[in-house]
Amino acid sequence: MNIRLEQPQDWREVENLTREAFWNVYRPGCQEHFVLNQFRDNPAFIPELDLVMEEDGRIIGHVMFSKAEITLADGTLFPSWTFGPISVDPDYKRKGYGLKLLRYALEKARAMGIGLLQMEGNIDFYKHAGFYLASKLNIHYHGEPAESEVPYFLAQELIPGYWGDREGTYCPPSGYLVADTNPEAFEAYEATFPPKEKHLVPGQLP
Ligand SMILES: CC(C)(COP(=O)(O)OP(=O)(O)OC[C@H]1O[C@@H](n2cnc3c(N)ncnc32)[C@H](O)[C@@H]1OP(=O)(O)O)[C@@H](O)C(=O)NCCC(=O)NCCS
Numbered sequence: 001m002n003i004r005l006e007q008p009q010d011w012r013e014v015e016n017l018t019r020e021a022f023w024n025v026y027r028p029g030c031q032e033h034f035v036l037n038q039f040r041d042n043p044a045f046i047p048e049l050d051l052v053m054e055e056d057g058r059i060i061g062h063v064m065f066s067k068a069e070i071t072l073a074d075g076t077l078f079p080s081w082t083f084g085p086i087s088v089d090p091d092y093k094r095k096g097y098g099l100k101l102l103r104y105a106l107e108k109a110r111a112m113g114i115g116l117l118q119m120e121g122n123i124d125f126y127k128h129a130g131f132y133l134a135s136k137l138n139i140h141y142h143g144e145p146a147e148s149e150v151p152y153f154l155a156q157e158l159i160p161g162y163w164g165d166r167e168g169t170y171c172p173p174s175g176y177l178v179a180d181t182n183p184e185a186f187e188a189y190e191a192t193f194p195p196k197e198k199h200l201v202p203g204q205l206p
Contacts, residue, residue: 003104006050014052014062019193021087028198031179032085034186036064042175049109053101060089061101066175070139070168078168080116102129115162118155118170131156137163142171
């Protein structure tokens with residue numbers, strides 16, 4: 001198993017991997033491959049944390065990170081970071097690869113001075129990499145009541161004391177919303193992949 005930086009010649013393979021990993025998981029079909037495709041040109045994208053994992057001579061995992069912001073109560077913006085999509089090839093899921101890739105990326109992020117991460121995800125996976133409910137740090141999710149514990153909104157202070165006892169609200173960077181804000185471009189992009197059946201399955205987000 002090898003982890004290295006993504007290269008331009010990997011782009012299509014990694015986007016296909018992302019599509020395969022996310023397909024029908026959170027919605028019928030998925031959008032995450034388009035998010036990745038568009039994000040590489042976004043100033044918030046962090047190329048040093050655009051990582052692929054190789055096994056058996058091919059790419060089986062990928063993760064990307066992005067700059068983000070938290071709005072404090074007085075309206076000032078506090079620098080933070082987020083990550084995702086993170087993908088593991090369906091043939092390699094639940095074999096420990098995702099956790100290895102994430103732990104490697106988190107160490108690298110910490111060494112780069114990244115002090116705080118927050119993101120949306122399943123605590124059952126991310127708790128193994130040190131994440132907990134963001135409400136524990138008094139970071140609220142936009143659109144949700146400040147007093148609520150949002151079960152999918154997770155955080156981790158990578159550098160102890162970076163966030164301290166602040167309180168603020170997080171809104172995902174606009175780069176994550178490209179498929180919704182530009183549906184025609186997304187459809188045209190999706191049409192470049194082999195057709196795949198979309199299914200509504202239990203457990204998908206409403
Ligand atoms: C989520 C994902 C990256 C995890 O990678 P993985 O290699 O399959 O996970 P690991 O084998 O490293 O999992 C380690 C532990 O995390 C937990 N875990 C992993 N995936 C889980 C899931 N989907 N639901 C609940 N717990 C999960 C389990 O406790 C697992 O240990 P176990 O298999 O011994 O029970 C991968 O399954 C994937 O690509 N999923 C589709 C895309 C996705 O959902 N990405 C994350 C979006 S937030």
